[in-house]
Amino acid sequence: MTKVLQEHLMKFLEDKNLIIVSNRGPVEFSRDNGKIFMKRGAGGLVSTILPLVERFEGVWVSSAMTLEDAEVALGYPENRVPVPLDDPKFNVSFVVVDREVYEDYYSVISNPLLWFLQHYMWNTPYGPDIDERIYDAWDKGYVHVNREFASRVIQEVDKNDKEPLIMLQDYHLYLCPGFIKKEMPEVFLSHFIHIPWPQRDYFKILPEGMRDAIMEGLLSNRILGFHIDRYCNNFLECCEDSGYDVDYEERSVIRDGERTFVKSYPISIDPESIYRTANSHLAMEKEDLVKRLKGDMFLIYRTDRADLSKNIIRGFKAYELFLREHPEFHGRVKFLATGKPTRQQIREYREYMDKISEPVDDINRRYGNEEWKPVEYICRADYELVAAAFKRYDCLLVNPIADGMNIVPKEASLINEEDGLIxxxxxxxxxxxxxxxxxxxxxxxxKETADALYYAVKADMAERKKRVQGLREKVVKRTIYNWINEQFNDFKKLI
Amino acid sequence: MTKVLQEHLMKFLEDKNLIIVSNRGPVEFSRDNGKIFMKRGAGGLVSTILPLVERFEGVWVSSAMTLEDAEVALGYPENRVPVPLDDPKFNVSFVVVDREVYEDYYSVISNPLLWFLQHYMWNTPYGPDIDERIYDAWDKGYVHVNREFASRVIQEVDKNDKEPLIMLQDYHLYLCPGFIKKEMPEVFLSHFIHIPWPQRDYFKILPEGMRDAIMEGLLSNRILGFHIDRYCNNFLECCEDSGYDVDYEERSVIRDGERTFVKSYPISIDPESIYRTANSHLAMEKEDLVKRLKGDMFLIYRTDRADLSKNIIRGFKAYELFLREHPEFHGRVKFLATGKPTRQQIREYREYMDKISEPVDDINRRYGNEEWKPVEYICRADYELVAAAFKRYDCLLVNPIADGMNIVPKEASLINEEDGLIxxxxxxxxxxxxxxxxxxxxxxxxKETADALYYAVKADMAERKKRVQGLREKVVKRTIYNWINEQFNDFKKLI
Structure with a gap:
């Protein structure tokens, strides 16, 4: 616990009502054999923030994602579920909405509309078509769910005598801070955005009304966080474009006489948790599979959700070009890719899944033979397999066309045992x-990516060691604890 | 002639060797019945600049676009064709390259690569794939043709004792000024870019090597012109990103101790030429067709090359939505669209042509009947028909997703006789x-576009008159002569 937070911040939080707000919450309920089970969420955010929420008896406001979430939630007054049920340490306050409302909010507006916009991914001659369907999804889905989240947060503030400290997360909830502030002008609000922010020309794909609403929401926060300065600057320019008074020196925006500070807090990982996974029995078992696939070959590895931003297809095309230009490496390299389908309720994502298999099949057909299968694509979510592959790769390929942070290189370099390049x-x-x-x-x-693969297979051990050493030093020096402490330190200055 | 240029600029040009450089030249040769004919290019640029080139015995360097261009060019020393052949007033110096080289330069790099980039049009999860094919087209096509253009220009400078004044045009020739400057460091170079310039995040889709080459080329000019300040600023930010020293106050970039001024010169039209076309016999004839199509209906009109940037499909979708939401206007409006196919050698353009017909057919099938065809799409290049439609529209729709200037609203509002809205x-x-x-x-x-159509059909005559009046005042106040005079005035200050 002390590991997580600096001493003076522990004190700071003692008398605070810590309210975390994110679409996906820290726990999920599901049913097995008629009985309802609770599962903790994975990922650095949950594993870092959850102990704090538990320690300070905070609350986490999030969407009911499963039928069982909703079922459990509706069994408690105000959908406020004590977690764990048998020995409560904190509460999850579930936002429960109708399926269609959730789909409008999640699968029309948040994705693809905002996600594609913020990753420069729209095929602009054809999409988005911002028609009455989108406006409808905005009003009945995005606005509505954001209001519901705000109501829950307001309820939590009212419930507790402690001073509220509200931390909103990500692009699903841009309007929420504005709705809260309207009811509670004095409350401290912060928001962290985990994805990129685009430049103003591109942001203007959105209708002005939606942009204004988003700006009004985000500028209701006292602190608005992004991963890197570039996103902060892009956001500030969009603010200026929307008519706000921007202080570029101080990186802040003035709205109705109040100042929102726009700051970068590059997220990182929890090294302990990575080491633990890597050394788990399950990961060890999976390592056998990876070793068998690898044989005595040079292993290129990638792992991604099948998101269009991840650039999986160009990765395979680069590998194909590398193989075409360097036949001397046929039979001596193996490309292992793992990843799970994502957002398959959205057409663009289904199409992308379909298209990924084309270059894989093409490469295996064109270059493979009985002894050698150039690409192995394992399409499933298996974090222990990922950890095993992280240990054994010679080269990790992480080539998104846009990505808020991407912690894969940070996790992977810590546990890799082959001095693999990235x-x-x-x-x-x-x-x-x-x-x-x-x-x-x-x-x-x-072409450059193919050349990079060639560079990687040719690199000598001295370079590989030096680079992996450099990566590790950086990663252990800045962990997710820095990310959280920096934010709390800034909050403390302003509260 | 004096109309074109201010008196002191006439003097300025007297002792200059005026060299215009553009991919498409002022004349084109073709064959009819075995005999070769010369045709003058249309458009404001040619009609404005050509009289100057003639008056000052300048030269125009351009690509041989047709087989006959090449044939004629090869009949003269250094491909330097006197124009007109029988009574020469100036010369066209043709750049003649092999067909494959031209295709690489024009149909791979200039379009779609640069054009799509500068109009934010790439479907980034899938394109561009910058592979060895693109690099090859860059080296053997774009670089090569730019070098050829530079050689021709250098030849023209050498040929003439007068001080050279070089005006390069557009995105086909980004490298050309750099190649000229390497040979002739003291020569005065200017370049005008007729399309938008994207913001830095998006510009970075291009490989660094290509970006560097483009910047080196463009910053070899003393003056670099764009249509509007926004493009200038986007360009300056890209320069800063490439490591150049940018002076935002003065809008200039310093490279090797020399300064390139980046200025906006919004292009406009030649009113006389528009009036002439509108009053031509041919346009009068075409007006009958337009009147027949229009009947007593409210005429919505658009005209565009079938370029993906022109947003033709969303225009029809907006009309469909308008019809769906306002059945009271069925039978009382007509959407006339004219336009010609463009760049059909490029896959993306062929696909777009195919897709345009879908909403047209859909609307006519869904809403049309024996008495009323809601959309008329005339797919051909017919400037007199366009002029006739300009005279008769009640509402002109010009909705590009990105467009350097677009002079359609300027031309159309001058000759419209219905107090049509835009x-x-x-x-x-x-x-x-x-x-x-x-x-x-x-x-x-x-949705907003559909609402705009509804607003337009409902607008009263007072508003229509006021708006068209306002447009006309602006257009006649700033013609293409301002565009050319401003540039020469700036040249004069620097030479």
Whole structure:
């Protein structure tokens, strides 16, 4: 616990009512054999913040994602579920809405509309078509759910004598701070955005009314966090474009006489948790599979949700080009890719899933033979397998066309045992921190990525060791605890 | 002639060797019945600049676009063709390259690569794939043709004792000024870019090597012109990103101790030429067709090359939504669209052509009947028909997703006889000048565009008259002669 937070911040939080607000919550309920089970969420955010919420008896406001979430929630007054049920340490306050409302909020507006916008991913001659369907989803879905979240938060503030400290998360909840502030003008609000922020020309794809609403919401926060300075600056320029008074020196925006500070807090990882996973029995077992696949070959590895931002197809095209240009490496390299389908209720994501298999099949058909299968694509969510592959890769490929941070290089370099190199997109947020010790590529440049693969297979051990050493030093020096402490320190200054 | 240029500029040009450099030249040769004919190019640029080139015995360097261009060119020393052949007033110096080289330069790099980039049009999860094919087209096509253009220009400078004044045009020739400057460091170079310039995040889709080469080329000019300040600023930010020293106050960039001034010169039209076309016999004839199509209905009109930037599909979708929401206007409105196919050698353009017909057929099938065909799409290049439609529209729709300037609203408002309103995309360069008297729309917003159509059909005559009056005042106040005089005035200060 002390590991997580500096001593003076522990004191600061003692008399605070800590309210975390995010679409996906820290726990999820599901049913097995008729009985309802609770599962903790994975990921650094939950594993870092949850102990704080528990320690300070805070509350987490989040969407009911499953039928069982809703069922459990509706069994408690105000959908306020004590967690764990048998020995409560904190509460989850569930926002429960109708399925169609949730779909409008999540699968129309949050994704693809906002997600595509913030990752420069719209095929602009054809999409988005901002028609009455989108406006409807905005009003009945996004606005409505944001209001529901705000109501829950207001309820939690009212419930508790302690001073509220509200931490909103991400792009699903842009309007929520505005709705809260309208009811409670004095309350302290902060918001962290985990994805990129686009430049003003591109942001203007959104209708002015939606942009204004988003700005009004976000500028209701006292602190607005992004991963890197570039996103902060892009956001400030959008604010100026919307007519707000921007102080670029201080990185802040003035609205109705109040100031929102726009700051970067690059997220990182929890090293202990990575080591633990890597050394788990299950990961050890999976390592056998990875070793078998690898044989005595040079292992190129990637792992991503099948999101269009992850640039999986160009990764395979680059590998194909590498194989075409360097036949001497046929039979001596293996490309292992793991990843799970994501957001399959959205057409663009289903199409992308379909298209990923094309280059994989093409490469295996064109270059493979009985002894050698150039690409292995394992399409499932299996974090222990990922950890096992992290240990054994010779080269990790992380080439998103845009990515808020991407913590894969940070996790992977910590536990890799082969002095593996990392090829990293210059458009991943983490490139700003790691550029010295990775092979940086333009994600659109298939040729450069193919050349980077060639560079990686040819690199000598001295270089590999030096780079992996450099990466590890950076990663252990800045963990997710820095991320959380920096934010609380800034909150403390302003409260 | 004096109309074109201010007196002191006439003097300035007397002792100059005026060299215009553009991919498409002022004349084109073709064959009819075995005999070779010369045709003058249309458009404001040619009709404005050509008289100057003639008057001052200048030269125009351009690509041989047709087989006959090449044939004629090869019949003269150094491909230098006197024009007109029988009574020469100036020369066209043709750049003749092999067909594959030209295709690489024009149909791979200039379009779609640069054009899509500068109009924010890439479907980034899938394109561009910057692979060895693109690099090859860059080296063997774009770089090569730019070098050829530079050689021709250098030849023209050498040929003439007068001081050279070089005016390069557009995105096909970004590298050319750099190649000229390397040979002739003291020569005066200017370049005008007729399309938008994107913001830095998006510009970075291009490989760094290509960006550096483009910057080196463009910063070899003393003056670099764009249509509007927004493009200038975007360009300056890209320069800063490439490591150049940028003076935002003075809008200039310092490279090797020399300064490039980045200025906006919003292009406009030649009113006389528009009036002439409108009053031509041919246009009068075409007006009958337009009147017949229009009947006593409210005429919505648009005209565009079938370029993906023109947003033709969303225009029809907006009309469909308008019809759906306002059945009281069925049978009382007509949407006439004219336009020609463009760049059909490029896959993306062929696909777009195919897709345009879908909403047209859909609307006519869904809403049309024996008496009423809601949409008429005339797919051919017919400037007199366009002029006739300009005279008769009640509402002109110009909704590009991005457009350097777009002079359609300027031309159309001058000759319209119905006090027609203009719905104009806020992403068209001309929106900056015309915003007060048009109905501005977000081009991605189909709903807003549909609402704008409804607003237009409902607008009273007083408003229509006021707006068209306002437009005309602005257009006649700033013609293409201002555009050319401003540039020469700036040249004069620096030479």
């Amino acid at each position: 090829i990293l997109s210059k458009n991943a947020g983490c490139y700003e921190e790691l550029s010295d010790d990775v092979i940086g590529v333009n994600p659109f440049d298939v | 719905i104009l995309s806020k992403n068209a360069g001309c929106y900056e000048e015309l915003s007060d008297d048009v109905i501005g729309v977000n081009p991605f917003d189909v």
